[in-house]
Amino acid sequence: MKYFALFSLPVDFNIDLELLNQAYLQLQKAVHPDKYAHKSSAEQLLAVQKSAQINDALHILKHPLKRAEYMLSERGIDIRAEQQTLQDPMFLMQQMELREELEDIKEANDPDAAISAFDKQIKKIDLDYHTQLKTLIAQTDIEQLHRTADVVRKLKFIYKLREELERVEDSLFDD
Template sequence: MNYFELFGFTEDFEIDKARLAALYRQLQSRFHPDKFAAAPANERLIAVQRAAEINDGYQTLSSPLRRAEYLLSLRGIDLKSEQQTLRDPAFLMQQMEWREKLAEIAHHKDPEQSITDFETLLSDEFLTMQQQFVAFFSQQQYSEAADMLRKLKFIDKLQQELEQLADKLFEI
């Protein structure tokens, strides 16, 4: 099942999220297993499977990283279970700098401002790299798009770690 076809979208990174949400609700309503409670066992099973596909499709397409990964998988590039590391020395150096910055936040005289500044920096980097992913993907440069997705995944993980640090520091 192609999730883009399921929701009536072309295989592109940019999608209308409001339309996706509306189509999700429509499909869920139509194929919800409760509507098939009195149906024969095979129809109930099909409804459960269809509802699971709809949920998986929605979760995949609504997340930029999962959507990018899925697009690449449709082009034969599977990043989900890969063990390959990124071979970009400049980005590896950037990773180390960001990790040092993250480690220093707790000791900064104004950790709240430091967190805000770092969040802004990471968000800006994420948006720039996302645009680069879209450009590579649209130009069918899938290897470069895959490398950009690897970088996006790193930034996403770092953003999550920053959020956890903020929660810890301010016990939210």
């Protein structure tokens, strides 16, 4: 199933979320299981399956990282379930340093300020990689698509750091 076609959207990383949501509501309305309550069990099952596919498509297209992975897979580079490690020593060193910094937040004299500074740093890195991603994802050259895949892999690290920062913040301020 081609997700962009399903929602009648152009294949583009910069997606109009409002149009996506409108198309989603129209599709869900058309296949809502309640409409098939008096139909055969096969038709009911088909409606439920179609509804689930629409939900999956929406979930993927709404999330920038999942959208990029999907777009890459449509171009023959499927990194969604890979376990490949990055071959960028500078990036990996940066990640180790950021993780150490994250651990230090728990012991900081002013954890709120430390969280804020770390969050600002992560947002900058995230923005830099998203800017690269927006440029590279439109490419069709296989070498550029592999570079795009590396940017997506890096963004996965950044997303995990953000999640870990939220956990640290919750542990420090949830009393």
